[in-house]
Amino acid sequence: MNETVLTVEKLGKSFKHQPIIQNISFEVKKGEIMAVLGPNGAGKSTIIRNIMGIMYPDEGSITFHNSQKNMIPRHKIGYLPEERGLYKNVKVMDILLYLADLKSYPLKKAKERAKVYLKKFGLEGKEQSSIDELSKGMGQKVQFIASILHEPELLILDEPFSGIDPVSQELFKKEIRSLANNGTAILLSSHQMNIVEEMCDRLFMIHRGRKVVYGSIEEVKKTYANFKCVIRGKNDRAVLEQISGVQRIEQNEDVSTLYLTKDIQPAKWLKNLPEYMIIQELSLDRISLHEIFIDVATDQNLLQEAGENYE
Incomplete structure (x- = not known):
C-alpha cells in the first residue's frame, strides 16, 4: 500500500461565525492523483489555503507524512494557484530560479531542470524573455514549471487546465501523470470533470462545506452513478x-x-x-462524473436517492 503523504482530519473553518468547511477528512497517498471537487463557494479554496498554511483551521489537523506537528514543510510542496500571477518584468529563468531558491532548492540543479522543462514545454530560447513578453499560455506554462521545479513531494494544482489550449492541456496531463508515476502525491482541483474522470485515482467532493462523496472513481461511479x-x-x-x-x-x-x-x-x-x-x-x-457534479451543484438529489444525504 502506498504511503500516506497528507492527512486532513476533521478540518473546520468559519468566517464571522459562518461555517465555511466542516468536519473535512481525507488522505492523499504517494503516487496518486486525488481530486477535490465542488461547486463554486463549496469550500475548496479554503481547504487548499489551510493546507498551504495561508490560513489556519479553527478545528482539526493537517499532517505531512504522519508528523505530529500541525505544520506543513512548504519546501516540500508545489502549488499552482487558480489565480495565476508572476512578476511581469522579470526574466523567465530568473523567476524560476528565484522561486526554487525560496524552496531551498540547489541553484545549479534548478537551472539544469529549468532548461529541461522549458524545452519540454516549447519554451526553449525564452529563458531571457520577461514574463510580460510571453503569451498568456506561455506564462501559464512557466508558472506550472515553477510549481514542480523543486521536486515537491506534494503538488497542489488549482484549476491547472483553465484557459490553456488542447495541445498544452495534453502536455500538462502527460507531465502530471509522469510526476504521479514517480511518486509525487497530487491534489488536483478542477471543474473539468472529463479530465478528472480520465486522470484521477480518487476524489473528494464537497457541497456547502461538507463531504458528499469520497472514494475511487470506480467506487464513486458504482455507488452513485x-x-x-x-x-x-x-x-x-x-x-x-x-x-x-x-x-x-x-x-x-x-x-x-x-x-x-x-x-x-x-x-x-x-x-x-x-x-x-x-x-x-x-x-x-x-452517468458521467460531470452529471454527478451537476446533480450536487444544483441539488437534484441523485446522491440522496443513492443513499447519501448531503443536506
Whole structure:
C-alpha cells in the first residue's frame, strides 16, 4: 500500500461565525492523483489555503507524512494557484530560479531542470524573455514549471487546465501523470470533470462545506452513478414510459435518454425492451462524473436517492 503523504482530519473553518468547511477528512497517498471537487463557494479554496498554511483551521489537523506537528514543510510542496500571477518584468529563468531558491532548492540543479522543462514545454530560447513578453499560455506554462521545479513531494494544482489550449492541456496531463508515476502525491482541483474522470485515482467532493462523496472513481461511479440508456429513433414518450426500471426520460428530437433505477441489471433490462421500439442506435453506460457534479451543484438529489444525504 502506498504511503500516506497528507492527512486532513476533521478540518473546520468559519468566517464571522459562518461555517465555511466542516468536519473535512481525507488522505492523499504517494503516487496518486486525488481530486477535490465542488461547486463554486463549496469550500475548496479554503481547504487548499489551510493546507498551504495561508490560513489556519479553527478545528482539526493537517499532517505531512504522519508528523505530529500541525505544520506543513512548504519546501516540500508545489502549488499552482487558480489565480495565476508572476512578476511581469522579470526574466523567465530568473523567476524560476528565484522561486526554487525560496524552496531551498540547489541553484545549479534548478537551472539544469529549468532548461529541461522549458524545452519540454516549447519554451526553449525564452529563458531571457520577461514574463510580460510571453503569451498568456506561455506564462501559464512557466508558472506550472515553477510549481514542480523543486521536486515537491506534494503538488497542489488549482484549476491547472483553465484557459490553456488542447495541445498544452495534453502536455500538462502527460507531465502530471509522469510526476504521479514517480511518486509525487497530487491534489488536483478542477471543474473539468472529463479530465478528472480520465486522470484521477480518487476524489473528494464537497457541497456547502461538507463531504458528499469520497472514494475511487470506480467506487464513486458504482455507488452513485445509475445507468442511462440513449436511444436514437423516433419513439413516443408514452411507449418509453411503459418500460420498467425507468426513473426519468429526456427527449430531444429523435434522441431519448432513459435514466434507470439503481437496481437495474443492464443485460436483463435490454432483453426486455419492447420489440416494436424504433432503435437506430443504442448506448448504455453509467452517468458521467460531470452529471454527478451537476446533480450536487444544483441539488437534484441523485446522491440522496443513492443513499447519501448531503443536506
